[in-house]
Amino acid sequence: MSDHLPLGEEQAGGGSAGTVTGADEDGPGGSFDYDAELRLHNEHFRAAARVGPRDRVLDIGCGTGQTTREAAAVAVEGNAVGVDISERMLERARRITDELGFSNITYEQADAQAHRFPPSHFDLCISRFGTMFFADPHAAFSNIGRALRPGARLVLLVWQSSDRNEWASAIQQALSAEPSAPTAPASGPDPFSLANPAVTEGVLTGAGFTDVGFTDVHEPVYYGPDAASAFDAVGHLWQVKESLTGLDAATAEQRRARLRAVLAAHDTGDGVYFDSRAWIVTARRP
Template sequence: MHEVVNTAQLKAWNGYEGTHWVHHQDRWNAINANFDLPLLDAAAIQDGDRVLDVGCGGGATTRLAAATAGRGSALGIDLSAPVLELARARTAGAGITNASFVQGDAQVHALDADTFDVAISRFGIMFFADPVAAFANIARALRPGGRIALLAAAEPAENEWLTALRSLDPLLPTGDFGTPGSPGMFSLADRDTAVSALTSAGFLHVQAECIRAYGIWGRNAAEAAAFLLCSGPGRHLLAGLGPGIQESVREVLTEQLRPYENAGALPLRSTGWLLTGTRGERTPSD
């Protein structure tokens, strides 16, 4: 693997987070799948296009991009070795031959310059230590006029899973977990911050459209609560608590989620910025 600057993310995604996503890949795809169509529509992938999928995870969007690109190709990049192993296995199992994967830190990875027609990401761009540097590196990998269609988590208050977690405040402080601008998944939740970062990185005509979609977090409230508490945010909140308090937290969260149960499924609304733009003739480092 080439240079890495996001070392904390490297450790997390090659440790518990990566293992969690491998074990729960189908669940995460069920949560995020309703964002796929808006993302691909915005990307406007054409037959023969070369697509870069940033923070590709298990490769679901990489495979969709490869299928749309036809005679073209899709390259997924991610920090997580275990997740990429799953992506490669599922891609081979699906008989897809024009999708490939590379382990790397997209902020600094030496991607071939002026190569890709479009870069996409389904919630894989919020964890960079320096978003402008990361977006500039992605811009250099695109040909002049190349397009971006990137999803970033938006509007913390509009995410029902976060509202449910915040119901735990009487038992444990959830703090500023959902504050835009803070490190983590809501780092680009402020629209102006996201647009400014992409513009500073050399993208033109940057637009941000708010997309809301429902995902299935479990079959019922108990299953969804257990999943939320074993995912990164929930696990962080439970760290250091005794078994008795953990069980109380689980019970409170289950009751908070119960009104969302619907015909054997528990859908929750999530929200994201769909960020689009084009690479200019020159990037900031030219």
Template sequence: MFDYDAELARYHEHLWEALDVRPGNRVLDIGCGTGQITRRAARAASPGTALGIDISDPMLTQARRQAETEGLANLDFVRADAQTHPFPPGQFTVAVSRFGTMFFADTTAAFANIARALRPGALFAQLVWQPRDHQQWDTEIRAALAPGRSATTSTDKTEAAFTLADPDVATSALTTAGFTTVQVTDVREPVYYGPDADHAQAAVLHLQPARDLLSGLTPAATEHALARLHTMLATHTTAAGVWLDSRAWLITARRR
């Protein structure tokens, strides 16, 4: 399983600072993955609670296992789509999403469903990717594995990651869905792929978009593509590991 917590470690702190979780809060973590934010929110909100929601069974299994290891009892995880899940109305005082909201089929409908789950005045903080030409993790991996291939083909699995790259689109969807005081902040941090090029390449190949770029290649072409990938990752290797540049929007809003 790809380690998104390690990849996004630099972004995690920006998002956490924006949340300002207090004791007694009821926190909703949308697209919670393995539950890193859910667990931290549960500790900060106690005696309040935290709920993580995601569609990935493997990630939720790991999230539950880690929460049990840490002895956290004031949190829960549910496998469901936050766009349509019937949350109890007005249950939560804080909502958060770390690079999860871009993948909704209907962003406005999803934000409206989240708004119904929040109390008036509740904070909703999310991180979303800026346009793909600001993302080395997309442009350089793509250039290594499939040089010359268009980034906007109908089979491009990463396209959905940029549906909220235009802050005006995100602001419009949030406002229509029942949020106000939308604020958008530019955040630039590198993302982590491993301690060296070998580990980084193995991590990249856990990602479905990378595997898709290799699909259909001959064995010789695959070998060349992997060699280009390794060379590229080696150029981004530092004493602290392999890092690729990226940029995101930190978007906050309040439930009307």
């Protein structure tokens, strides 16, 4: 709750992000499947990326590699490089990629804020919820920009403000000491750091990008096929674990019961969904 806090992932530059930043495992066979959580968002993102058959694609915060593989599947005469700070997620990305037989993908464990990418090399940089946690966004996007050839495109998917993302408050309130009180901003990495278009445009233009644009994406995030599955999944997220640490057994169970009730209230019969809003941010390297 990466992808989300709709429940998120890594906490540093170039890490994938779902809803609630941070989890123990990912994907099918793990405890939280970020690709499933973001499947509706991903359709918009893939269309906006407009990968070409000869493109050399850089994927920042690639996580377990879904967006990298989708880019490489189109860039049949090019290639895709996925970058993430989580070696655990990259191990899974490499395993899936090898199983599917891709030969035009490489993965690198690196912080995109400081990594020495080949200069003026890539035709397209993409990132699905992987750019909100840079310690120094100006330095990060300047570094990414140097890796892009003149005229190359940047396509990001980032969260809009927390008040436009139901997942950002509902679970936190369920686990708080006073669930009826206004939700306080979560401590730690900020999944909403690029939510303000004026601020984000300033960061990107300051890093040398032009033609910055924003497209609204209004889709729900998915936490599981039913409330029980969703409860099992979100229980592995660091934010949920942290909120229950140090509590006595009765208090912890009371908050778990509230969490179960919130998830049950969002069970549509076709899955557990929470409302969310995101931006597709596009820009160009002059």
